[in-house]
Amino acid sequence: MKDERLLIKEEQVLERIERARRRKARLREQAITLAHGSGGKASRTLVEAVFLESFGNPLLAPLDDAACLSIDGAALAFTTDSYVVSPLFFPGGDIGDLAVNGTVNDLAVSGADPLHLSAGFILEEGFAVDDLRRITASMRRAADEAGVTIVTGDTKVVERGKGDGCYINTAGVGVTRRPPSGDVRAGDAILVTGPIGEHGVTIMLARGELDIEADLPSDTAPLNGLLESLGPFAVRRMRDATRGGVATVLNEIATDHGLAAVVEEEAIPVRPVVRGACELLGIDPMYVACEGRAVIVVSGEDCEDALATLRAHPLGAEAAVIGRIKDDPPGLVLLKTAFGGTRIVDLLVGDPLPRIC
Template sequence: MTEPGTARLSREEQVLERIERVRRRPRVRESHITLAHGAGGKATQTLVEALFVERFRNPALEALGDGAVLAVDGGRMAFTTDSFVVSPLFFPGGDIGDLAVNGTVNDLAMCGARPLYLSAGFILEEGFAVDDLRRIVASMAAAAERAGVAVVTGDTKVVERGKADGCYVTTAGVGVLDRDLELGAAAVRPGDAVLVSGPIGEHGVTIMLARGELEIEADLASDTAPLHGPVAALLDAVPGGVRVLRDATRGGVATVLNELARAAGAAVVVRESAVPVRPVVHGACELLGIDPLYVACEGRFVAVVDGDRADAALEALRAHPLGEDAAIVGRVEAEPAGMVLLETPIGGTRIIDMLVGDPLPRIC
């Protein structure tokens, strides 16, 4: 069978092309799973592309969005899942329960969908306190109510002591696309503006502080929140002007921008001074030796919008309680394709790569 696009190539060219394709194919070089494979950065991406996408191959999965957009019965729906293994289970501003609900609601929102229904799968460790489970479930129910979704189906498994860490939650969600949208990295073009919906890194730093790994106390809480509200405000304000939406979870804003730059074949240039970071997050990140751009948020998203309509987009976001500190942080340029550059306040420029390793394990 002739593969599409190769019909007019000579046999030699076809062989060379095939070699090149194999060469470029992502490969997992490690023989065993490391924490980095779960960190959301480079190792995760390679694992996903080399193992999962390679085997499951289908257009919805290959789009590699926060969820899959599917044609069902004439309409379009979004479908997504996330597993949550955050440690500790309870932290300032939330717990694994509302984190799981908001996380799945947000993945649907990033597809441009109206979240409707959630499922919840629990993996519990023998000996886990029933009262803690009760608290998690109550928090899920409250988050679901806040987001206007219903948890309609679930499952519970129990493993022996020492085969889990209290409680893991996997949520999946479905939503419908009411709008005629084609969101995705493919729509991104030079001249577009890059926005973030609020101050970054608060969730990740809150978790690190809750673990007591830094000997500081700070008045800080997770940013976990359902984002379909500000997303709807944005989509209403600049119809047809939003290119792509991504929530900045594992790997943070830097990783999201790298994925977008790579997928769009364009450059993203970020002005460091424009990125909203609260002083306490900044301080904690300095102690941790990590750039806030790599720290997970659970209630912030990145939006790439038509550059000419960036101000209207910003205004719409800022008018929403969950976007009041939104900011235009950068722009899309043609070159250097696939890269993210940071303009520093002192006039320098440096490359911001994807997250490598796992400086902040089990953040969500």
């Protein structure tokens, strides 16, 4: 007899496939723009109108961070990602540890123990071998910290001027131990594992595009150890807040479950330098990417214990409860502002911070 959580998951997948059929996405642009890589509305439309149309199947339809597979009775999670960050080296990390941590985190938020990764390199003619060694050494350290091994890979070289130094593609596989139930309901609590927006702002500062001097490192980190500690609690959903930030994750959760995500602006942890940079850019920190933060929906009853457990781990020391799941208005994210008002937090339009991961 099937586990009740798996039955719920199957029902949700079927419902999502049916919703996608009813609201067939239409891609109006005739050429790809930077906005299609932002993780916001344009990205969602591209995925639904092109990739789901061509590749659609029940395993892909959830559009989660990893696909949940069952092979000979083993429950596995499988994911892939590509990294084109500019600059390649930045405070707190580089494209190498970013690639490892990002793939590990996609598996971890799916309830899996990450095990093995692949690494594919696209290198530009003329790229310095010393820089490549620096990147691979960083990947090795990140893999050791996360407890994974890089077991296969590939290398391609393109002509000078046809790339941008180094791009990396990774894939990862892990054993699924206790996946989030997916049974999000009104009264559930919304948590973040730490201050938001640090990676995106770090990249912007490293590019020299903002007249701000700050000692701000990227938050890139492997989250598998932190999230594994939530095993005793009723975890409904987990997502890592990369492109599109926390706002995109909350919108996807609200849309997927037909519920409202209501968050308190003053409860959202944001460092002053991140807030200041976002004010200069004219963007909301909720849309800025993290690379070591997760958004977690947990039952209201388990909220305080789950928060205490996160805070007991070094990577969750500044975790916070930022809101609750409500019945109404379905499919929307509402932000209760510090001034006592309420506004809708929609999916990101455009791409104010391109090539941050």
